[in-house]
Amino acid sequence: MAIYTKPLSTNTRSWSDLDLDFVAHPVTKDIVLKRDVEAVKRSIRNLILTNRYERPFQPTIDGGVTRHLFELATPHTIHNIESAIRNCIYNYEPRAEVIDVFVTGDLDKNGFNVSLSFRVINTPEPVTIELFLERLR
Amino acid sequence: MASNKLQITDLEFDQIKSNLKSYLSAQTQFQDYDFEGSGMSVLIDMLAYNTHYTGYYANMLGNEMFMDSSSLRESVVSHAKHLNVIPTSVRTPTAKLDFTFTPAGTPTSLTIAKDTKFTSSINGVSYKFVTNTTTSVPRSTTGTYTATGVEIKEGKILNKSYTVNASDTAQRFIIPNANVDTTTLSVTVQNSSSDSTVYTYSDGNAVDVTTIKGTDKVFFLQEVESQKYEITFGDGAVGKQLSDANIIFIEYIVTGGTLANKASSFTASGTVAGLTSANYTLTTSTDATGGADIQTTTSLKFLAPKLYQAQKRATTKDDYKAILLEQRPDIESITVYGGEDADPVQYGKVFIAVKPVGSVSFSTAAKTAIKTDILKISNVVTVIPELIDPIMYYLLIETTVNYDPVTNLTNENTLKTNINTSIQNYFQTNLEKFDQKFRYSKLVQDIDNTNNSVRNNKTTVKYQQRIIPGELGLTSTYTMNFNNVITEGSIVSTSFTASDGITYSLVDVGGIIKVAKTTSGVVDSPAVYFTLPDGTQNQGTIDYTTGKVVLNNFNPYTITDATTNIKFTVTPSVNNNDITPLREQILTYDVTDTESIVINMVAETII
Numbered sequence: 001m002a003i004y005t006k007p008l009s010t011n012t013r014s015w016s017d018l019d020l021d022f023v024a025h026p027v028t029k030d031i032v033l034k035r036d037v038e039a040v041k042r043s044i045r046n047l048i049l050t051n052r053y054e055r056p057f058q059p060t061i062d063g064g065v066t067r068h069l070f071e072l073a074t075p076h077t078i079h080n081i082e083s084a085i086r087n088c089i090y091n092y093e094p095r096a097e098v099i100d101v102f103v104t105g106d107l108d109k110n111g112f113n114v115s116l117s118f119r120v121i122n123t124p125e126p127v128t129i130e131l132f133l134e135r136l137r
Numbered sequence: 138m139a140s141n142k143l144q145i146t147d148l149e150f151d152q153i154k155s156n157l158k159s160y161l162s163a164q165t166q167f168q169d170y171d172f173e174g175s176g177m178s179v180l181i182d183m184l185a186y187n188t189h190y191t192g193y194y195a196n197m198l199g200n201e202m203f204m205d206s207s208s209l210r211e212s213v214v215s216h217a218k219h220l221n222v223i224p225t226s227v228r229t230p231t232a233k234l235d236f237t238f239t240p241a242g243t244p245t246s247l248t249i250a251k252d253t254k255f256t257s258s259i260n261g262v263s264y265k266f267v268t269n270t271t272t273s274v275p276r277s278t279t280g281t282y283t284a285t286g287v288e289i290k291e292g293k294i295l296n297k298s299y300t301v302n303a304s305d306t307a308q309r310f311i312i313p314n315a316n317v318d319t320t321t322l323s324v325t326v327q328n329s330s331s332d333s334t335v336y337t338y339s340d341g342n343a344v345d346v347t348t349i350k351g352t353d354k355v356f357f358l359q360e361v362e363s364q365k366y367e368i369t370f371g372d373g374a375v376g377k378q379l380s381d382a383n384i385i386f387i388e389y390i391v392t393g394g395t396l397a398n399k400a401s402s403f404t405a406s407g408t409v410a411g412l413t414s415a416n417y418t419l420t421t422s423t424d425a426t427g428g429a430d431i432q433t434t435t436s437l438k439f440l441a442p443k444l445y446q447a448q449k450r451a452t453t454k455d456d457y458k459a460i461l462l463e464q465r466p467d468i469e470s471i472t473v474y475g476g477e478d479a480d481p482v483q484y485g486k487v488f489i490a491v492k493p494v495g496s497v498s499f500s501t502a503a504k505t506a507i508k509t510d511i512l513k514i515s516n517v518v519t520v521i522p523e524l525i526d527p528i529m530y531y532l533l534i535e536t537t538v539n540y541d542p543v544t545n546l547t548n549e550n551t552l553k554t555n556i557n558t559s560i561q562n563y564f565q566t567n568l569e570k571f572d573q574k575f576r577y578s579k580l581v582q583d584i585d586n587t588n589n590s591v592r593n594n595k596t597t598v599k600y601q602q603r604i605i606p607g608e609l610g611l612t613s614t615y616t617m618n619f620n621n622v623i624t625e626g627s628i629v630s631t632s633f634t635a636s637d638g639i640t641y642s643l644v645d646v647g648g649i650i651k652v653a654k655t656t657s658g659v660v661d662s663p664a665v666y667f668t669l670p671d672g673t674q675n676q677g678t679i680d681y682t683t684g685k686v687v688l689n690n691f692n693p694y695t696i697t698d699a700t701t702n703i704k705f706t707v708t709p710s711v712n713n714n715d716i717t718p719l720r721e722q723i724l725t726y727d728v729t730d731t732e733s734i735v736i737n738m739v740a741e742t743i744i
Contacts (some may be wrong), residue, residue, distance in 0.1 A: 016167035043174030
């Protein structure tokens with residue numbers, strides 16, 4: 001399980017994370033950081049695109065979406081993806097409160113549209129992430 | 138607690154990750170390391186995984202660096218090599234055959250060629266045997282052609298050649314097969330393809346390395362990867378060095394090891410000495426014995442330090458054990474004791490009791506070979522080694538098992554069979570080797586644990602020694618040491634006839650052994666005792682405390698049960714049901730004897 005060593009109740013807390021795209025700052029040539037809401041968005045994106053058993057020694061992290069892409073699309077698939085995303089964020093991203101997850105199948109493109117609305121704690125504005133999930137292989 | 142010092146003593150993934158987080162908590166630039174979805178977390182996972190992986194690898198590497206902890210065979214073999222110990226290879230079972238040939242005409246001699254093939258079958262599985270040498274069978278003065286003791290070995294003769302390439306410094310001469318009996322390996326070296334002079338090379342490991350000169354034609358064998366063997370040659374200082382374009386020919390037998398032990402019936406696959414089966418008779422002189430599997434790493438770990446300690450010299454008891462176990466992998470169990478511990482005491486001797494794999498005792502020829510080929514070379518000159526056979530004690534178990542028919546999910550016969558298997562497993566696991574005691578409580582526990590439906594068991598134990606009379610009809614004195622406190626009046630024997638043609642058996646009458654008349658295996662009542670030529674009825678004595686039984690001038694004429702032995706059975710003292718073998722004694726059971734395991738089943742339903 002995740003080990004959260006910092007209290008989350010402080011309203012002076014700011015978030016800063018490494019950008020795994022490793023984009024260099026145009027002037028300083030240093031790595032650009034992801035901050036605050038952007039950092040949380042990136043974190044959620046990472047989580048829901050992680051399949052179970054993908055992380056070493058942490059088999060339970062399961063965004064649930066990639067494994068569903070390799071299964072038959074049934075009426076349950078949309079619901080399964082939705083609940084997997086909710087569970088994953090609930091378990092592993094304490095900074096976000098999910099407002100809504102909206103999954104629609106796009107059968108012509110062999111994929112799913114995911115629209116995830118959440119609120120970063122201590123911030124009033126909801127944030128929305130749009131993802132189109134499709135198989136790469 | 139925040140710290141800018143990284144803990145480096147932990148090796149588990151979670152601990153390493155926790156340490157990295159603790160380290161990162163002292164900085165402010167990347168705050169999200171603590172959330173599983175963050176980029177930093179991915180980076181930490183990767184670092185922790187890498188550290189864990191390296192730590193694990195270092196741990197395994199450390200293990201393989203020492204003989205005690207190494208688990209790979211190649212590592213154990215390599216460590217043993219530093220102690221000048223080469224693991225014994227698989228050994229081929231060897232049988233001996235006798236032939237009488239009736240060829241057309243009167244040739245001076247016949248020749249049984251090398252690689253003459255024979256087959257034998259054990260439990261429906263066929264095994265191939267071959268001759269490994271050429272045998273000449275000369276015509277006798279009476280015109281017959283007889284060959285005795287022709288050795289055949291299980292397996293297949295294979296050969297291979299290598300051409301030495303001096304410019305290839307990495308050239309290796311590896312025998313390409315596994316399961317090679319290295320004692321059958323022969324190595325010859327031809328000068329070159331244009332010079333057909335051939336020299337035979339001998340095994341350099343078999344001789345003292347300090348005596349090998351730079352011109353001696355020797356090869357050295359060592360085990361390498363995948364249980365294969367590599368042949369190396371001298372460097373010109375120790376052993377003759379190979380030259381460019383030399384051609385090495387090797388020949389060896391690949392065998393199945395222990396599988397064909399006890400093969401006893403052989404037929405030739407083709408002709409023998411050029412004759413078909415109509416022109417010769419074939420009898421088995423000695424069944425196939427001596428087959429052994431490759432030395433295990435456990436055995437190697439156990440023996441290598443002892444062999445190094447013994448330095449190929451047999452001085453202490455452990456030296457004898459280590460040297461013999463190394464040289465004769467077909468020894469299953471061995472015990473050694475000095476003559477000062479023998480009964481009676483025999484100073485200047487060392488007694489070595491050996492039990493071969495799959496048999497009770499070695500043949501006389503095998504014992505002579507062990508003495509001359511192994512012990513004479515390594516033994517201290519003033520000490521006389523005596524190879525002795527184990528004395529077998531046969532346990533007889535009678536048990537009454539109470540079981541619950543309700544909870545028994547099988548039928549009574551299946552449960553009985555399973556209990557029989559439990560008892561046999563106990564024997565095979567805990568007995569049948571030197572110095573292994575019979576523990577009564579362990580056996581009854583195993584019987585109880587066979588199945589949950591077994592409520593309890595009442596088990597009695599007897600044990601039996603068998604004497605084989607040297608010659609029937611001649612008096613002889615026999616001494617049997619049961620070495621345990623035995624119950625008074627418990628001795629009984631199987632029956633035999635005496636000089637008057639009447640059937641008798643031996644009975645115990647207050648510490649005196651008497652010969653009592655029997656009818657259908659039961660002693661007559663009232664007892665009628667045989668009167669010996671000296672006018673007494675005392676055939677021998679029995680000491681209940683020491684378990685020593687002496688039969689004086691015992692003279693059976695025939696043995697009633699058509700075997701070659703008379704069985705003496707005693708019951709150990711009630712207070713002491715454990716049985717302790719001494720010296721060369723082995724506790725075992727006779728799988729063919731219906732009385733060795735008797736099980737009475739009692740269904741006990743409790744309402």
